[in-house]
Amino acid sequence: MSEARVASAPADIRPQVPLGLVVTISCLALFMVVLDATIVTVALPDMRTGLSLSTGQQQWVVSGYLVTLGGFLLLAARAGDLYGHRRVFLVGAAVFTVASLIGGLASGGGVLIGARIAQGAGAAALAPTSLSLITATHTDAHERERALSLWSMMSGVAGLVGVVLGGVLTAELSWRWVFFVNIPAGIVLLAIGARLVLPSALAERTRLDVFGALCVTLGIGALVYGLSEAADGWGSANVLLPLAAAVVLLAAFLVAEARSPHPLIPPELLRLRNLRVANLLMFCLGVTLTALMFFLSLYCQQVLGYSALRTGMAMLPITVVFIAGGLTSRRLISVVGPRPLLVAGGLLATAGIAWLSTISTDSSYPSHILGPNLVAGFGISLMLLAVTISGTVGVEPKNAGAASGLLNTSRQIGGAVGLAVLVNVASTLTSRASDTRGDLxxxxxxxxxxxxxxxGLMLVAALAALALSAVGTAAAKHHEAPEGR
Known part of the structure; x- marks a missing residue:
């Protein structure tokens, strides 16, 4: 059989495995990871009613997942390289599936948030190993490029399906099914993954920087918690203690990285200007991608009175244009290079989100929701591939995985931290306005x-993109950087 149809069993993969099966299982794993970042958004109002969640707990249903996903991504990627992709992949699938079951059965906000944190840890193991399975088996350049394109596209498809499926499941069954839907997919991942991937010998004399990963994850978690509690004032113990803990934990992470023989982030990466700027841009994009869906879902249901299903359908055109913009950026990037796309995309996103800030209690869908979100969504979609290429072109091959993982980490942590800040802003303004205005x-x-x-944050991103050194269009054209989530 040809190489396009059968893997030759490099790196943990069983011999004579059809490449189509490798791509299918890898895309299914990424689909689950990205789906769970969006599927809960539309279900949040029903979760709040069913479990009596506070505003802060609603935010943590989203942030808990993103904090652990972002915090453990680099550790999971390194663990797969050292201890075998099979172990990490199967552990990630098992944790994700069990956490989904617990989330669906949750009887209180604490259990639900705990399940989301566990889901994030499982997702952190699934995401990088799903990519590794493709890169390990596809040695032909054309087949590899096609497989990576399918894997990257799955991120956009999962985001689209997430908002619609979340609305359908919540409206027709209940919010619990946004978790239960993961269980059959998780069982498939476990069954096929166990058969597809060979066991590998444990790495010897190589230690993972688990302490560093725990410090950065707990530090970001403490930061998000402190920020989310600040709506009622910055002087309370609920704010100051978590923020102090965040400073200590993040400082411990930096010390651990400096002393570790196998740091999660190779020091030489931090000296690359383009990568530093790209991480700032990806952080801003993470904020916007998460906050846009979060606030739009709450606005449609709590202010305009949309059902969960109608909210999901209202958000569908936004995700469609998001995919269309991603395809457009693939064509444009080889012509103009990444930097012009980042500036133009940032300005479009700024305009769209500023337009969205004109909403009222009786806004019309075409002029106050659809229009601004199509503009913002197209701008954001122009930026994602461009920022990945800007941050990874010129990185040494041995550090390419770490650079891509760092960008993905910035995106997830940006979503968690940024959402905490914006929820705090919204809660503070709502509290002040409630003294003189009606609730809605x-x-x-x-x-x-x-x-x-x-x-304003996206305007900063557009201006920051000007600090990038030019990346040649030829390099961009031939760069195989997966977008991933």
């Missing part, structure tokens, strides 16, 4: 303030 009008004032701050 006060909510809208908070959402408008959050969108304005987000628009």
């Amino acid at each position: 009008d006060a909510l809208v004032q908070g959402y408008r303030a959050a969108f304005l701050v987000n628009a």
